[in-house]
Every structure is written in structure tokens, then in C-alpha cells.
Amino acid sequence: MYNAFFGFQENPFNLSPDPAFFYRSLQHEEALANLIYGVQSRKGFIVLTGEVGTGKTTMLECLRDYLYSQRIEFAFVFNSRITPADFFEMLAYDLDLRCGKSKTEILYALNDLFLQQASQGNTTVLIVDEAHNLEWDVLEEIRMLGNFENRGGKLLQVILAGQPELDRKLDAPNLRQLKQRIVLRCNLRPFQESDTIDYIETRMEKGGLRHQKVFSPDLMAEIHLRSQGIPRIVNAICDNLLLTAFALESPTASAEMLDEVTTDMRLEWPGRRLRARPTNEDTSFSQSSQFTRGD
Secondary structure (H helix, E strand, O other), rough: OOOOOOOOOOOOOOOOOOOOOOOOOHHHHHHHHHHHHHHOOOOOOOEEEEEEOOOOOHHHHHHHHHHHHHOOOEEOOOOOOOOOHHHHHHHHHHHHOOOOHHHHHHHHHHHHHHHHHHHOOOOEEEEEEOOHHOOHHHHHHHHOOOOEOOOOOOOOEEEEEEHHHHHHHOHHHHHHHHHOOOEEEEEEEOOOOOHHHHHHHHHHHOOOOOOOOOHHHHHHHHHHHHHHOOOHHHHHHHHHHHHHHHHOOOOOOHHHHHHHHHHHHOOOOOOOOOOOOOOOOOOOOOOOOOOOOOO
């Protein structure tokens, strides 16, 4: 809606995980490199964790692009609230296994696929998003798939991605065998302020607006504070700010606009102080107002 007004070629703050807008912070670059290294080296089990909105799914989309480019067979489980039977059906569908639906038939077909890929110098990858929601029996089935191996290493590389609850679940005594097989762990943390500012400017540039002046440095610093450095919340705030500025035909976003947006989003952040919403007599958006920060 606001793209033409500001000069964007595409929406810079779309909430969908788009690898084209992947922001290569040091930690994201390191995590993606570890995922690719784990697959290439046939490390077996890899765990990717991070709080809600820190970019795990976008990271997995980038990994999928890499797997496609290398013609590596992979299965992607995106709905983790499944039974063991559902899990094996999803594996068979994603890997295009021409077999029956029973667990035994799927396991034999998987073995044939793994051996075929290994004979060609390739591997096979299983990616599970939202893995913290997996039931214990499904996690045990995934562990058992790790038994497929030859002298060259593991025949199936497993990547479990989820919220920090996944780490706590893997610490459970009944999953100690699975925990012992995890050879790589990656963790995504919220941005520091400098990363948030660079993230905003990078996405706006990728959207088609170079040298943006819509958001001032002070405003971006405040966006970082109120989003607590969570990329998904940064996207939501910036998208709403651009929409508000467009509606008011303003070429720049202001502190008052940010107040209205974050109030409507019901955001909380450390040091937040409640402030009254504008009255009917005071609905203007002054560019010179000061931010409300905690004491």
C-alpha cells in the first residue's frame, strides 16, 4: 500500500520468512555456516534454538535454498504436532518414496534411498521446525533414524529447530540417548542495538530505498528498545510505522507515531511507562517530541 509513496519496489518488512531479505548478522551468518557444515560433514544431529521471532524459520529457508542448489534430498516437517504415523507419512511424501504407508515399508524405502544417495557421494537431510512441540515418541523415532550410517558417516542429517523449550526437553533423562548424538548446537539471540539499526536499513535498501531518511537514528534506537531486538517485532513495528506515515502523507516517521503503533500492538518493554493516548484536541504528530523512556 505504501510502497509507491516511499519508493519501495517491494515490501521491506514482510513478516513471511524470505531468504532474499535474510540479514547476515554475525550470529546468523555463523549459525547458517554451522548448519551447512553439519550437513556437508555428515555430523548427524544438529539443534537450532532461539526465542520466538529471532529468525529460525528464515534460517531454515536459507538452508533449504542451499540444499536445492546442491540437489540434496531433504524432508521438511513444518507441523510438529504429529503422531509417529503422521511423521513417517510426511517423510515418505517429502522424499517421494514409492512405498506403502506402513512404518516397515517406509523404513525399508528410506534405507534404499539413503544408500543410493551415499553411493553417489550425497546425503539426505531431515529438517524439523517447531521441534519443541514434538511428542516424546516422535523424538524417539527420530533418534532411531540416526542409526542409519555406514563407514563414511551418518546417512541422515537431522536438524531440529525450536524455541528454548527444545533444549530443556532434550535435557530430560528419557532423551539422554538423543542428547548424546547432538554434535552441533546453534542459538539465535535478539539483536543488539547496532544490529537492529543495520537490520532496518538493510531491509529498506533491499526493498528498493537506498539511503533511507524515513526513520531517524534516534527513532531506530527506540524501535530497538521497544522490540527488545526481536526481528519479527521490528518488522511489525516498522511496517505499521510506514503505514501510519503514509496515511498522514508524511515522508518521515515520528516518535508520536511510534507511541501509537506500539500502544496498538500492546507491546511491553523494560522501563516502559504508560502514557495517555492523544485526546481529541491533540491529534497532531509533531516531529520534535521526545521519546518516553524509563527512569
